[in-house]
Amino acid sequence: MTSSFPASLRAWFADRRRELPWRVTDERGLRDPYRTWISEIMLQQTRVEAVIPYFENFMQQFDGPQALAAASEEQVLKAWAGLGYYRRARLLHAAAASLVHDFGCEFPESSEQLKSLPGIGAYTSAAIASLAFGERIPVVDGNVKRVVARYLALELAADDSKLERSARQQGRDWMEALPVDELAAAGELNEALMELGATVCLPRTPLCEQCPIAEGCVALQVGRASELPLPKRVKKWVNLEMVFLVHRVGARVFLKARQDGWSPGLYEPPSAILTNQVPDSAAAALQQSLEPAPSSGSDSPMQTMASLQNCGVVRHTITHHRIRAHVFLTQSSPAQPGKQWLDPDAVPLTGLARKVLLNATL
């Protein structure tokens, strides 16, 4: 490691820093904690370009913790719809309530205190504390871990907790080399490291000839740059076959809020997981399960099947599930409380439900 590491990296970042709506700074070079928090949570699973319109819309609707806490969960989920991983939106909402009730609407300034808020862990607390309050704490994400693994030539897997610890310790060492009187330096170094990992120290083909820290990089010197960190363990996928039943009345669709599994609280048409049935009979069974108790005049399974229109298959991936969903339109009215006939544009839908509804047209 050279002592000029933080300086050369910060100079490189200053040259290529993009203007982004959450990167607005005050005269000390520090960011607004609320905007930093929302952007960091949105950016966790989504590309920068995709986040920008969601971020701007979110800021218009909820311009601070008070507005976010005062909104209903449904309003927050609706503003989040399309970003996925909806648990993050629920936790944002809960943390806003805690900021209002426990902290008098003021953000706590230390990473330790920030971690007491729902949904704010080591990564987000360090990002907010360094970028908005100048705390000298490293932010460690996948990009930073990759840079550190290569810079120090660590023979560790990308998901090995030892790599996380090494990256944190290395980050603290680099923080100590920053000028003591620059409040914005810690946040800048953190951003620069993440940017380096995202744009130069790329997973498969690192662009070492463009790298501002190439001089001290051990993996480059020993010809191991593209091999480190070592590969993660392989993810185990679960394949699911499902049927969805779509019933429209005018602009409204029969929708149910998910209770568990992926995206609880978001809406979908009724569905069932296929085990050994064929899709048509599973859809008929699902339809009958939504209808009133059998009477002498009720439809037979064959009549029920005849009233279903097969609209094909949609594919969707969520968490570790790979889903094939058979979509059916039905003309038969489920006998459920009226509140479940909803305008799909007015409630937060799962990503899968949006695909299903797109397929289910007459």
Ligand code: SF4
């Ligand atoms: S020299 Fe290459 S491997 Fe080393 S940190 Fe820079 S981009 Fe990554």
